[in-house]
Amino acid sequence: MSVAEVEASELELEPASGGLWRDALQRLRRSPAAIVGLVMIATLVVVALFAPWIAPYSPTEQNLEAIAGGCCPGPSREHLLGLDDLGRDELSRLIYGARYSLLIGVVAVAIGLTMGLLLGAMAGYFRRADSPIMRLMDIMLAIPGFLMAIGIVALFGEGGLLQVMIAIGVVNIPIFTRLMRGSIIAQRDNDYVLAARSVGVPSRKILGSHIVPNAISPVIVAATLALATAIIDAAGLGFLGLGPQDPATPEWGTMLTNTVRYLQTAPFLAIFPGIAIVIAVMGFNLIGDALREALDPKLRGRT
């Protein structure tokens, strides 16, 4: 930075709108962790979107001749990651599985985020709603999250894609509610809110177009990290046998649990889905951490 630039930046007391985000984007581009994470997630998204074209076989197609000699032939040229216990191509199932794991993660976080933002904004802005909403969240937080997810899936009677999404989504609600409320309370008594109120802006509009945009950045970081947790939890539910049971929807956690029996003879059947989960989770964790650093106002200007 030249002297002139330093002076210019000192002169600019109020940064232009979008400044935080432009700053953050710049810092993200220079963070190797963010780039690695983005590449991992982008690859998974592409694989998930184009699964029918990328996958060498259909996820339900069985090659019964290949497993006639016992379970389970390991990686070969025809089947790069081998075959599972029912003679299905492991690689193809992993590729299709990317769809379900990402979908579960995104939908679950979307459920938690929407409900959490709504409740958190109400609790933070309307003082009368604060206590009842937050006590309800305290009750939800008192139940261990994964246990609550198991309980919600049990409530539906059987495991499935939608059930797992809803269960993990509900578990996420109190997290986002608390975060949003905290953020809003920090903004609520700011001068610009007072100014908006004094010129007669209705409170719904103050909340929606003034406070929420200013309070949202910690929520975005939390949402990215929640995606990672949601994928782990979904795999955990699948591992306990509560995931989608349809053989045409190869969810990674369910794939892992179905092949645990062959751990001694064919460990790769459990290891490959496990690695797939680790890659997805790590990608979101890397992006989330990098975002947190990029959006931290304390680090602003230190590009």
Add this chain to the structure above:
Amino acid sequence: MLRFAVRRLLLLVPILIGLSLLVFVWIRALPGSPAQALLGERATDESIAHVRSQYGLDEPLYEQYWRYLQTVGSGDLGTSIRSRRPITEEIRERFPATVELSISAMLFATLIGIPLGFVAAKRHGGLTDNASLFLSLIGVSIPIFFLALILKWIFAVELGWLPSVGRQDVLIDADHPTNFYVLDGIITRNWTAAWDAVKHLILPAIALGSIPLAIIARITRASVLDVQNEDYVRTARAKGISTGAVDRRHVLRNAMLPISTIVGLQVGLLLSGAILTETVFAFPGIGTWLKEAIDNRDYPVIQGACSSSRSSSCS
């Protein structure tokens, strides 16, 4: 301070009542009934009605809830519909198992995590630092059950160094006055039993401790980095105190505050992971018990296990 503590504790009362109500309503909303789960698919209507009246399941819901509150208040949690054993008795056996596992996991996490984070901060930007950052990234990204399976496969199945299931070898004859198996072995001076219990704890503890380990290492690193640049540390150094003493008496002691907060928070989160860890290692604790009870619609067990784990997760 006392007033604040009392106020916080009083605030817990409505939460506990709300929680008990939530659990009560939720388990009765589960599809399928305990009578059906107990008697199987071919049960006749009469036998189901008999079991329902035997466990008071045909009474109106508010009466069932009142009875539940009464039993909890008197310290008796009823009988399991599945195993027909008193719930308090099963909790006495299973709760120590989960506590023992959790303590071992936290010991593993803090004993490795704090030194790791400390060394990483001392060599900020160096190889150790990057290695510890990578390790903690792996720690938070690897699903507990996957790590547990891999550990079990390598160390129990392939290498045969450690046992793969349960809390103690069935062939070992040991008394269990407290049901904390390691402690039992020490109290009764049965060293083989104690050592065997420890060996059964190692793999599950590593699996369960992996996430807390990663988080503790990260917080320690960040907190030591923060403290290192404080003025009082510079003053201490300027006074000529040796590096080791500065680290011990000034840096680490001040860095411990956020670390101990995070350790406390992680303890409350262990139960979620315990369900998966206990499943992989067939460890007879609260987690597997609760999972089975949900599958079998064993209402009294779910209520009992929830109220016994509630105390830990509420605080």
